[in-house]
Amino acid sequence: MNRRSIKLIVSLFLILIVSCNEPETVVTNIVHTDGSVTRKIQMKSIEGDVNKRFKVSEIQVPLDSTWIVRDSVDVDKKGDSIWIRTAVKQFKNVDELNLAYKKDSSANKNVPRQAGFNKRFKWFNTEFRFSERIDKQLSYGYPVKDFLNSEELLYFYSPESLKHDKETGPDSLKFRALADSIKHKTDLWTTKNIVSEWIGKFSDLTAGRVGKDMTRESLKARQDEFIQVVESNNAKFDSLWQNGIILKELIGEENAVNFKAEADSALGSVTKYFLVDFKDYSLRIVMPGKLIGTNGFIDSSHVLLWPVKSDFFMTEPYEMWAESKIPNAWAWVVSGIFIVFVLSGVIMKIIKKD
Amino acid sequence: MKPESEKYNEVLNLLRKSKPVLDSTDDIEREVIKRISKVNSSGLRLSGVLDFLFSWVYIGWVRRTLIAASAALVLIFIYQQAIILKRIDAISRQTVVTDKENLFTHSDEIAKLLMVYRNSGKRFPSKTITISESQMNELLESVKELQIKYKDLENLIEGDPELKKLVHKKLIENNNNNLNL
Numbered sequence: 175m176n177r178r179s180i181k182l183i184v185s186l187f188l189i190l191i192v193s194c195n196e197p198e199t200v201v202t203n204i205v206h207t208d209g210s211v212t213r214k215i216q217m218k219s220i221e222g223d224v225n226k227r228f229k230v231s232e233i234q235v236p237l238d239s240t241w242i243v244r245d246s247v248d249v250d251k252k253g254d255s256i257w258i259r260t261a262v263k264q265f266k267n268v269d270e271l272n273l274a275y276k277k278d279s280s281a282n283k284n285v286p287r288q289a290g291f292n293k294r295f296k297w298f299n300t301e302f303r304f305s306e307r308i309d310k311q312l313s314y315g316y317p318v319k320d321f322l323n324s325e326e327l328l329y330f331y332s333p334e335s336l337k338h339d340k341e342t343g344p345d346s347l348k349f350r351a352l353a354d355s356i357k358h359k360t361d362l363w364t365t366k367n368i369v370s371e372w373i374g375k376f377s378d379l380t381a382g383r384v385g386k387d388m389t390r391e392s393l394k395a396r397q398d399e400f401i402q403v404v405e406s407n408n409a410k411f412d413s414l415w416q417n418g419i420i421l422k423e424l425i426g427e428e429n430a431v432n433f434k435a436e437a438d439s440a441l442g443s444v445t446k447y448f449l450v451d452f453k454d455y456s457l458r459i460v461m462p463g464k465l466i467g468t469n470g471f472i473d474s475s476h477v478l479l480w481p482v483k484s485d486f487f488m489t490e491p492y493e494m495w496a497e498s499k500i501p502n503a504w505a506w507v508v509s510g511i512f513i514v515f516v517l518s519g520v521i522m523k524i525i526k527k528d
Numbered sequence: 529m530k531p532e533s534e535k536y537n538e539v540l541n542l543l544r545k546s547k548p549v550l551d552s553t554d555d556i557e558r559e560v561i562k563r564i565s566k567v568n569s570s571g572l573r574l575s576g577v578l579d580f581l582f583s584w585v586y587i588g589w590v591r592r593t594l595i596a597a598s599a600a601l602v603l604i605f606i607y608q609q610a611i612i613l614k615r616i617d618a619i620s621r622q623t624v625v626t627d628k629e630n631l632f633t634h635s636d637e638i639a640k641l642l643m644v645y646r647n648s649g650k651r652f653p654s655k656t657i658t659i660s661e662s663q664m665n666e667l668l669e670s671v672k673e674l675q676i677k678y679k680d681l682e683n684l685i686e687g688d689p690e691l692k693k694l695v696h697k698k699l700i701e702n703n704n705n706n707l708n709l
Contacts, residue, residue: 298608336625466615473625499612509601516598522578523585 197227197259199234199455202477205304207462207500209291211271215241215261220254228259234282234455234482236274237261267291268304281453285311285487297505302462305495308487311447314374315367315489321359330356333456333471333481360485367489368444369400375440380433388429400424415441452484463500470494 197219204212215237221227230237241261248256265271268291275287285308292303322330329337329352340349377390386392393400403423407414414420421430421437430437459470459478470478480494550556584590685692 296608298605299612333625464616465619466612468619468622471625472619472622479625497615509605513598513601516594519582519585519591520595522582523591 197221197233200458201235201455202458202460203289203304203306204460205291205302205462205496207293207300207302209267209293211265211268211289211291211304213263213265213271215259217259217261219257219259221257222255227257230279231281232453233280234453236278236280238274238279281451285450285452285484295502296499297502298509299499299501301466301497301499303495303497304459304461305493306457306459307491307493308482310487310489310491311450311484312367312371312489314370316363316370317490318360318363318485318488321363322356326352326356326359329353330360331481331486333479336471364448365401365404366397368448369397369404370394371444371447372440373397373400375443376433376437379436379440384429384433388425388433393425396424450484454481454483456480457482457494459494459496461496461498463498465496465498467497468495470496 197217199218200216202214202216204214206212215233215235217228217233219227226232241263243259243261246258246260248258250256265274268289271289275289278287287306287308290303290305290307294301294303318330319327329340329349337349337353340346341353343349373390373393377393380388403420404411407420411420418430418434421434424430425433425437457480458473459468459480461478465478468478470480473479478496482492482494486492584594685695
């Protein structure tokens with residue numbers, strides 16, 4: 175049985191976010207009008223050992239022998255070597271890209287991801303939509319937008335470089351305060367998610383075998399009370415849980431004895447989702463034609479950019495999307511001629527009537 | 529003695545009564561008819577085409593349908609363009625992330641540069657220039673070098689308060705000179 179304290183879960187969760195064996199990776203999708211995608215993976219590593227560097231199992235996205243790979247080396251400001259690997263592959267369509275995701279053997283293989291492409295003819299323009307989506311991990315979690323305001327949300331989803339620039343820039347005090355506020359609120363969000371997920375899983379396991387006081391609704395109604403119990407016993411959570419003390423406090427002595435196995439199993443399930451082994455990377459999308467909409471950031475080379483982190487898709491699906499359009503010149507000409515023709519006819523009729 | 533006027537009238541009457549003898553009246557008649565029909569036929573062709581082309585104008589329901597279709601096209605065009613402009617405006621106000629995240633800039637990636645060019649809204653000068661790949665690479669290298677030197681210079685100025693003060697003063701002077709110009 176997998177028993178870990180909430181504190182440990184949160185700590186490991188945070189540690190995983192900043193784990194550093196994997197290369198820094200930027201994935202660029204260059205989308206074409208026919209739906210084909212040129213995918214470029216750029217990896218940067220400071221690992222000296224050639225065998226450890228750029229191992230497929232360490233890379234954040236699917237990569238195999240069918241890719242065209244090029245290696246180079248650069249030197250950073252400190253004079254250290256930076257190994258750079260660029261891999262490029264042309265995908266005929268998003269289905270081919272999704273197939274690569276299905277056969278994924280990369281570091282993030284446990285997190286299902288999928289791409290989508292949509293082309294819509296709208297007479298004067300043809301619009302394109304490309305997206306990459308990661309489904310949510312928790313079934314009973316709360317959206318982060320319930321905890322953060324719009325400014326905090328924007329900052330929460332921002333790339334690290336942007337956060338770093340702001341926290342060391344002219345308004346550093348303001349942004350550090352903002353970062354602290356976000357941290358405080360997201361800690362609460364994490365705890366609430368753990369409790370909510372545990373209630374959900376526990377209810378699933380005990381469905382139909384419990385009294386009125388143990389239904390999902392009644393447990394959910396006591397959620398804030400549960401959170402308080404968890405937070406007040408945070409330091410010794412592990413031992414208190416093992417001894418059944420916390421469980422007794424939560425659901426009563428009799429229920430704690432009867433449903434100890436289910437409670438442990440639910441906690442194990444929650445732990446599995448919170449300790450999802452995900453290695454962060456950045457995703458970039460280059461759309462055909464003129465960009466008309468996106469939920470991403472724009473980087474210094476005017477390319478759309480998204481950071482991909484595990485907490486972004488913990489409780490809600492994380493969709494990185496971009497829309498663009500290409501004007502249909504022939505439709506503009508045909509429409510112009512048609513309008514002139516109708517207008518001429520109407521004018522002619524008016525003249526003849528006079 | 530007859531007056532002059534009487535003489536004139538007599539001559540005139542005489543001339544009126546003595547009609548010329550035409551030997552080919554049929555030919556003349558044919559020629560006149562031919563010329564008249566020629567004039568009429570060319571006028572008929574143009575108006576015929578126009579009448580055919582715009583015959584729908586006289587059919588009420590066709591006229592109304594075509595006018596409605598034209599109006600719909602205009603409205604759709606205005607609506608679509610307004611929506612697109614609004615969305616583009618929203619994008620232009622979106623946060624721009626500076627360097628770092630964009631880790632790799634291989635100077636030999638001409639395709640990437642073209643991609644950047646396209647995504648920058650093609651805001652490069654409209655003049656046509658011919659430049660080879662190697663020249664482009666050279667240019668990029670120079671820019672990169674220049675940026676590094678600029679950053680070094682910036683750091684140097686930042687690290688020396690006196691130098692910073694002096695540069696600041698010079699910049700103000702320069703600005704004032706420009707304004708005077």
